[in-house]
Amino acid sequence: MKTREQIAQALAASGYIADAELATAISLMQLLRRPLLLEGEAGVGKTEVAKALAAAHATELIRLQCYEGLDQSSALYEWNYQRQLLAIQAHRGGDAEEIEDKIFSEKYLLERPLLAAIRRDRPPVLLIDEIDRADDEFEAFLLELLSDFQVSIPELGTISATTIPHVVLTSNGTRELSDALRRRCLYHYVDYPDVDREARIIMARIDGTSASLSLQIARMVENIRKEELRKVPGVAETLDWAAALVGLEVRDLHDAPEVVHETLMCLLKTHEDKSRVTREVTERLLGKVA
Amino acid sequence: MSCCGANPGYEEIDEVSRLIAAKLAAFLRTLRDNAFAVGLHEGRDAAALMAAGYAEKPALLRSAFKHLFSARKADWEKFDGLFDAFWLGKRVRSRSVTMGSAKAANSPSLKGLQDNKSERAGGESASDQIPSTDDAPEDRAGEGRMEGASRADNLAEIDFRKMADPGQIEEAHAVAARLAKTMRTRLTRRDLARRRGYRLDLRRTIHSNISHGGVPISLVKRQRKQKPLRLVMLLDASGSMSMYTGVFLRFIHGVLDEFREAEAFLFHTRLAYVSDAMKEKDAGRALDRLSIMAQGAGGGTKIGESLQTFNRWHAARVLHSRSCVMIVSDGYETGNAALLGREMAALAKRCRRIVWLNPMMAWDGYAPEAAGIKAALPHVDLYAPANTLKSLTALEPYLAKL
Numbered sequence: 001m002k003t004r005e006q007i008a009q010a011l012a013a014s015g016y017i018a019d020a021e022l023a024t025a026i027s028l029m030q031l032l033r034r035p036l037l038l039e040g041e042a043g044v045g046k047t048e049v050a051k052a053l054a055a056a057h058a059t060e061l062i063r064l065q066c067y068e069g070l071d072q073s074s075a076l077y078e079w080n081y082q083r084q085l086l087a088i089q090a091h092r093g094g095d096a097e098e099i100e101d102k103i104f105s106e107k108y109l110l111e112r113p114l115l116a117a118i119r120r121d122r123p124p125v126l127l128i129d130e131i132d133r134a135d136d137e138f139e140a141f142l143l144e145l146l147s148d149f150q151v152s153i154p155e156l157g158t159i160s161a162t163t164i165p166h167v168v169l170t171s172n173g174t175r176e177l178s179d180a181l182r183r184r185c186l187y188h189y190v191d192y193p194d195v196d197r198e199a200r201i202i203m204a205r206i207d208g209t210s211a212s213l214s215l216q217i218a219r220m221v222e223n224i225r226k227e228e229l230r231k232v233p234g235v236a237e238t239l240d241w242a243a244a245l246v247g248l249e250v251r252d253l254h255d256a257p258e259v260v261h262e263t264l265m266c267l268l269k270t271h272e273d274k275s276r277v278t279r280e281v282t283e284r285l286l287g288k289v290a
Numbered sequence: 291m292s293c294c295g296a297n298p299g300y301e302e303i304d305e306v307s308r309l310i311a312a313k314l315a316a317f318l319r320t321l322r323d324n325a326f327a328v329g330l331h332e333g334r335d336a337a338a339l340m341a342a343g344y345a346e347k348p349a350l351l352r353s354a355f356k357h358l359f360s361a362r363k364a365d366w367e368k369f370d371g372l373f374d375a376f377w378l379g380k381r382v383r384s385r386s387v388t389m390g391s392a393k394a395a396n397s398p399s400l401k402g403l404q405d406n407k408s409e410r411a412g413g414e415s416a417s418d419q420i421p422s423t424d425d426a427p428e429d430r431a432g433e434g435r436m437e438g439a440s441r442a443d444n445l446a447e448i449d450f451r452k453m454a455d456p457g458q459i460e461e462a463h464a465v466a467a468r469l470a471k472t473m474r475t476r477l478t479r480r481d482l483a484r485r486r487g488y489r490l491d492l493r494r495t496i497h498s499n500i501s502h503g504g505v506p507i508s509l510v511k512r513q514r515k516q517k518p519l520r521l522v523m524l525l526d527a528s529g530s531m532s533m534y535t536g537v538f539l540r541f542i543h544g545v546l547d548e549f550r551e552a553e554a555f556l557f558h559t560r561l562a563y564v565s566d567a568m569k570e571k572d573a574g575r576a577l578d579r580l581s582i583m584a585q586g587a588g589g590g591t592k593i594g595e596s597l598q599t600f601n602r603w604h605a606a607r608v609l610h611s612r613s614c615v616m617i618v619s620d621g622y623e624t625g626n627a628a629l630l631g632r633e634m635a636a637l638a639k640r641c642r643r644i645v646w647l648n649p650m651m652a653w654d655g656y657a658p659e660a661a662g663i664k665a666a667l668p669h670v671d672l673y674a675p676a677n678t679l680k681s682l683t684a685l686e687p688y689l690a691k692l
């Protein structure tokens with residue numbers, strides 16, 4: 001993949017409709033070999049970027065889901081203690097040094113995502129999801145790994161990367177990330193797609209949607225996003241709704257205002273929002289959809 | 291980084307690349323002036339990008355640079371304007387002085403004044419410089435903690451609004467800042483003492499008992515990591531509060547300095563995020579920066595609207611399950627009281643506790659009858675007066691229990 005057009009095409013082929021800016025970001029990522037930090041509201045498709053990127057490169061996607069309290073042993077590597085113990089019991093009476101060499105070999109090493117990502121033959125896509133949920137200490141550790149791409153395991157020695165993975169980080173902004181991490185990364189803000197792009201996303205993802213229906217759905221969702229809502233529906237919700245409408249055999253939103261209102265539960269996820277969008281509001285919004 | 295086209299002479303190419311390099315350096319400086327965190331590495335990468343053909347079209351170069359130089363959403367949004375202004379000579383629509391950005395409040399004259407003043411106050415033999423004889427012992431009181439504390443005792447029960455003597459006010463400010471520090475240390479100590487494992491960690495237990503041949507003699511327990519308490523403060527800076535804002539600003543400055551996680555907002559008719567500005571170590575300078583941002587303070591109060599802004603744009607980032615929101619306001623809402631009630635309900639769902647400090651509460655004959663405070667009270671967990679240093683101190687055990 002060289003040019004931005006090729007990148008956009010490759011992503012589209014794997015089901016992700018990218019805008020020109022994202023294509024530029026990915027081309028930069030390859031040129032500068034920097035990680036890409038994606039920020040944006042929940043449900044705008046940040047994780048999907050990584051999945052599509054892996055599909056476009058025809059390579060493996062290695063995913064590290066961050067959470068509070070995530071530590072080295074579940075992110076990097078761990079020894080398989082149970083197996084080591086069994087081995088010690090089985091070789092009881094043997095040469096101590098030999099056993100030691102044996103149990104501290106690759107065979108007894110459990111690979112966790114970060115280690116796995118730097119030991120593949122073909123550079124994988126490493127997705128570090130919701131980095132803002134991990135704590136500051138882990139962020140600092142990650143920073144070190146992302147700059148050196150090597151890991152030192154006391155019993156084995158230093159393991160250098162065989163290939164440099166394509167790193168994608170995502171953040172929901174629940175915590176402010178450190179400036180150091182931000183500086184290391186390319187930054188891309190993922191916004192809600194415009195009507196045209198959202199319609200294309202629906203068509204690419206949901207079988208059986210006509211162009212006109214997709215456009216109607218996208219317009220309707222755009223109108224709903226403009227309402228005062230607690231939880232603004234993301235692209236994932238739009239796709240759910242589109243699938244529901246297709247499943248209920250709706251061909252045109254204006255033909256079935258009842259169904260439209262009743263299926264809005266796919267988009268509105270809090271009681272407050274649900275009660276705010278009454279039947280009248282639905283009709284008003286539908287009226288705006290050409 | 292120069293390309294290998296052969297038509298112009300090498301010297302000319304050198305000249306051109308030198309010019310471009312200078313222009314690029316100037317652009318980086320512009321970005322830094324606008325609070326972008328741009329290092330040497332970024333500069334090198336930018337040059338590499340230009341050499342790799344990204345400089346063909348302005349739009350492409352802008353997009354590429356945007357990804358490279360931005361580090362957060364605020365950067366992302368203002369980058370296009372900066373780029374166009376610098377490279378294309380277009381005027382930026384509104385070069386808003388960004389709230390809280392590191393370079394936003396550059397007022398060298400004011401800053402210089404402040405520096406001089408604090409230096410003088412810190413100097414040992416400056417007594418002849420200071421006109422009032424009262425000030426000299428206070429300077430020393432600042433050095434010895436014990437002395438300061440004893441003086442603070444007298445001050446502790448005086449209503450802030452009744453402090454007329456500037457020296458007294460200055461001391462109250464200092465005590466407020468110190469109070470914030472002690473609160474923080476005590477909070478952490480209690481936090482550690484409470485820790486206890488609640489669940490067995492099997493993998494770790496086996497690991498640590500390898501030396502016993504795998505017989506689990508010493509157990510390893512898993513403990514929940516305590517999130518540090520996060521204090522989010524919303525300070526009313528409207529006219530009716532003007533007698534108290536000074537003290538609370540110092541208190542907030544102390545809290546921001548000492549707490550690991552604290553955020554501060556100021557509101558009057560609109561909401562302003564002030565944590566960045568207040569993180570300035572020097573309290574005087576921080577207040578200086580703030581006074582620029584708080585223009586319009588002293589007018590009416592739209593608590594409801596300010597809370598709406600907070601809930602909509604800041605709450606997701608700033609609040610988590612162990613957050614305490616502290617609202618300091620007299621509750622005189624000039625906007626819509628019903629809106630305030632709704633927004634308070636929404637806020638209550640997002641955080642652990644809401645503390646509402648009302649300095650007026652201790653006044654004789656005060657009853658919470660203003661429409662605003664009436665609408666807000668049902669959602670408040672602790673409603674307390676905060677008109678003296680003593681009442682501020684009394685809050686600490688409550689916060690420690692969160």
